[in-house]
Amino acid sequence: GAVVSQHPSRVICKSGTSVKIECRSLDFQATTMFWYRQFPKKSLMLMATSNEGSKATYEQGVEKDKFLINHASLTLSTLTVTSAHPEDSSFYICSASSLAQVSGYNEQFFGPGTRLTVL
Amino acid sequence: KQEVTQIPAALSVPEGENLVLNCSFTDSAIYNLQWFRQDPGKGLTSLLLIQSSQREQTSGRLNASLDKSSGRSTLYIAASQPGDSATYLCAVTNIFNKFYFGSGTKLNVKP
Numbered sequence: 602g603a604v605v606s607q608h609p610s611r612v613i614c615k616s617g618t619s620v621k622i623e624c625r626s627l628d629f630q631a632t633t634m635f636w637y638r639q640f641p642k643k644s645l646m647l648m649a650t651s652n653e654g655s656k657a658t659y660e661q662g663v664e665k666d667k668f669l670i671n672h673a674s675l676t677l678s679t680l681t682v683t684s685a686h687p688e689d690s691s692f693y694i695c696s697a698s699s700l701a702q703v704s705g706y707n708e709q710f711f712g713p714g715t716r717l718t719v720l
Numbered sequence: 721k722q723e724v725t726q727i728p729a730a731l732s733v734p735e736g737e738n739l740v741l742n743c744s745f746t747d748s749a750i751y752n753l754q755w756f757r758q759d760p761g762k763g764l765t766s767l768l769l770i771q772s773s774q775r776e777q778t779s780g781r782l783n784a785s786l787d788k789s790s791g792r793s794t795l796y797i798a799a800s801q802p803g804d805s806a807t808y809l810c811a812v813t814n815i816f817n818k819f820y821f822g823s824g825t826k827l828n829v830k831p
Contacts, residue, residue: 607763633817644724644809644823645764694763698817709817711756713763 603629605697607712614685615720622680622715624695630675631697635709636668639692651678685719692716722747726810726822733800734830741795741825743810748788750812755784755795758807758824767808768795800829 604627614620624634633652637645649665651657651672659665667689669681678697682689694714723746733739743753752771756764768777768784770793776785783796797804807824814820 635819637819642823642826644821645811645819646821647819650818692761696819708769709813709819711764711766714761716761 603627603697603699603708603710605631605695605710605712607693607695607715609715610713611716611718613718613720616686617684620682620685620717622682622693622695622717624678624680624697624712626676626697626699626710629697629699631678631699632675633698634672634678635696635698636670636678636680637694637696639694639714645694648680682717685717687719690717690719722750722812722814722820724810724812724820724822726808726825728825729823730826730828732828732830735800735802737800737829738796738798739800739827741797741808741810741827743793743795743822745791745793745812745820747814748791749814750788751815751817753784753786753793753810753812754819755782755793756809756811758809760807764809797827800827802829802831805829 606625608623636648639645648663649657649659657670672678695712696709698709727742754769755767770786781798786793807826809824810822811819
């Protein structure tokens with residue numbers, strides 16, 4: 602199956618700093634990438650959808666100036682948490698979507714996640 | 721807005737038992753439904769995907785059913801094993817490939 606990687610897997614930073622998380626599709630070209638946030642014992646919440654070469658679409662309540670998303674190529678999307686604060690501590694998961702050749706529908710493949718801790 | 725609910729939130733069973741996890745969703749206009757497994761601190765592993773036109777999917781000891789009209793899906797795990805211990809997430813997608821996740825069922829299979 603298709604593989605999606607995230608880097609780093611874990612990051613600890615000081616309050617006020619910015620953190621960049623990368624999401625890569627390793628063996629396929631992803632037309633669309635998604636960023637999710639997961640709080641402990643909670644569901645995944647979609648933060649934004651990004652299409653290669655265009656601006657990301659943010660879900661209601663997500664600050665686009667706080668969570669900067671760049672989708673510069675068909676295999677790479679980045680999420681930058683700007684001026685991070687302790688309340689931004691969470692598990693961030695990306696997914697990448699491609700058109701399945703056989704079934705013809707868009708499959709979505711998930712990365713392993715990044716644990717962000719802001720001190 | 722689509723809401724996905726999973727019951728129970730947690731389940732503890734002895735090894736060897738057959739079990740059923742439940743998922744319900746409020747808007748029946750879904751594109752597909754998917755069951756995932758998540759181990760602690762890890763990402764998601766896709767288990768089964770049911771397209772909206774299908775009624776069920778099977779993979780090994782897992783069987784997932786879908787009743788779109790009533791907004792329900794079940795994941796059946798046969799002959800549970802300790803290695804099945806994880807959180808199981810149900811998610812539905814709309815036509816724009818947007819996922820709506822349930823909050824999961826945390827399963828503990830005791831040896």
